Amino acid sequence: xxxxxxxxxxxxxxxxxxxxxxxxxxxxxxxxxxxxxxxxxxxxxxxxxxxxxxxxxxxxxxxxxxxxxxxxxxxxxxxxxxxxxxxxxxxxxxxxxxxxxxxxxxxxxxxxxxxxxxxxxxxxxxxxxxxxxxxxxxxxxxxxxxxxxxxxxxxxxxxxxxxxxxxxxxxxxxxxxxxxxxxxxxxxxxxxxxxxxxxxxxxxxxxxxxxxxxxxxxxxxxxxxxxxxxxxxxxxxxxxxxxxxxxxxxxxxxxxxxxxxxxxxxxxxxxxxxxxxxxxxxxxxxxxxxxxxxxxxxxxxxxxxxxxxx
Numbered sequence: 001x002x003x004x005x006x007x008x009x010x011x012x013x014x015x016x017x018x019x020x021x022x023x024x025x026x027x028x029x030x031x032x033x034x035x036x037x038x039x040x041x042x043x044x045x046x047x048x049x050x051x052x053x054x055x056x057x058x059x060x061x062x063x064x065x066x067x068x069x070x071x072x073x074x075x076x077x078x079x080x081x082x083x084x085x086x087x088x089x090x091x092x093x094x095x096x097x098x099x100x101x102x103x104x105x106x107x108x109x110x111x112x113x114x115x116x117x118x119x120x121x122x123x124x125x126x127x128x129x130x131x132x133x134x135x136x137x138x139x140x141x142x143x144x145x146x147x148x149x150x151x152x153x154x155x156x157x158x159x160x161x162x163x164x165x166x167x168x169x170x171x172x173x174x175x176x177x178x179x180x181x182x183x184x185x186x187x188x189x190x191x192x193x194x195x196x197x198x199x200x201x202x203x204x205x206x207x208x209x210x211x212x213x214x215x216x217x218x219x220x221x222x223x224x225x226x227x228x229x230x231x232x233x234x235x236x237x238x239x240x241x242x243x244x245x246x247x248x249x250x251x252x253x254x255x256x257x258x259x260x261x262x263x264x265x266x267x268x269x270x271x272x273x274x275x276x277x278x279x280x281x282x283x284x285x286x287x288x289x290x291x292x293x294x295x296x297x298x299x300x301x302x303x304x305x306x307x308x309x310x
Contacts, residue, residue: 001030001112002095006083007103008037013255013264013309014238015103020048021254022107025227029055033098035083035090037062047258060090067172070179082186084155085171088163097122100155104231105206106250111227114205118156122199128167130156130199132206141181142188146196152187153230154206156199167193204228211235211245220246238264238309240276240299244289262294265302266309274303 003022007015019032030053036042039061048054062083069079084100091098097119118130131150142149162168175182175189182188207226211233222229229250235241237248238255243263255264267273277299279285286292 001026001028001115002033002098003030004033004035004084004087004091004098004100005103006035006080006100008078008080009041010078011080011103012042013259013266016044016048016258017251017254017264018101018103018105018107019044020051020258022101022111023048023051023053024254024257025107025110026053026112027110028112029053031056032058033091034059035062035080035086036060037078037080045258062086062090068176068179070175071182071185077185082175085168085175085186085189087157087159088168091159093159093163095159098157098159100152100157101228102153102230104236104251105153106229106231106254107227108222108229108250109224109227111205114202114227115156118199118201118205122156122158125199126161127197127199128158128161128165129194130201132201132203141183142178142192144191144195148196148198148200149191150194150198150201151206151230152190154201154228155190156201156205206230208232209247209250211237211242211247220249222250238266240265240267240273240280243295244280244285249290261298262291263298264309265295265298267302270303273299 005015005019022030032054036059039059042059044057049057062080067082069082087098099115122130131152132154134149134151170193171189174192178189178192204223204225204227207229209229209231211231231237231251235245237243237245237251242248243252243265252263256262277296281296286296289295
């Protein structure tokens with residue numbers, strides 16, 4: 001089975017956690033394909049490179065082109081979010097099916113059987129992709145003929161049909177023509193091109209996990225059928241506000257295994273991190289966290305380092 005990631009150096013750690021979580025849960029060897037902005041910046045730990053479930057690891061460096069990446073300035077996404085438009089230019093054309101995963105997706109149980117079921121369903125239709133339906137269209141500016149709008153964090157792609165129907169070129173052309181209408185970047189472009197023509201994926205292959213800044217819950221449990229979780233909301237599990245949310249444990253568990261540190265902390269806004277640290281200490285919420293003193297030490301260390309991650 002083939003899995004694809006597209007990211008840059010800002011998401012090297014998150015992607016490593018995602019890949020490791022995948023390898024830890026699958027029950028067969030898989031192929032990992034990556035399209036990256038600067039592949040020399042990737043230093044995968046041996047826990048990934050020597051994993052028993054890794055068949056091949058293939059990294060392609062995106063070559064600059066005339067394509068203009070719209071709406072990424074001052075956004076939380078980079079140009080790498082558009083790299084999947086170019087899979088026909090980088091990945092082997094012999095691949096029948098590709099499972100695309102966002103770099104922050106976390107695998108929590110074996111997804112192989114459910115993915116294979118989705119692949120069989122796609123093959124019985126003329127459809128090219130399987131994606132999870134959103135409850136409502138997130139961007140009314142798109143004026144889709146079909147109101148069905150999908151989330152593109154996890155996609156199962158019939159690669160042969162993708163190539164035969166020139167989907168890559170359609171996405172590039174659509175993005176150039178409709179860039180003023182794009183609010184959710186490549187996801188909007190994908191929805192314009194497919195306009196409701198997609199297989200409705202099981203929600204358990206792209207399960208939304210909302211990260212409120214602070215939730216007072218004793219313990220969070222997932223449905224046993226969930227395969228991939230997709231953190232959404234303003235706070236990610238590697239921000240300080242995310243870390244104090246109990247749901248962050250699914251991400252941090254795999255981070256600890258490969259990086260041997262208690263928490264992954266990364267944030268562009270150090271001033272906010274200082275404010276958040278004082279707030280969780282003086283409200284006593286710090287003691288709801290599994291490793292409170294490690295987090296305090298790590299945060300102080302983070303604040304005095306130039307790099308974004310510790």
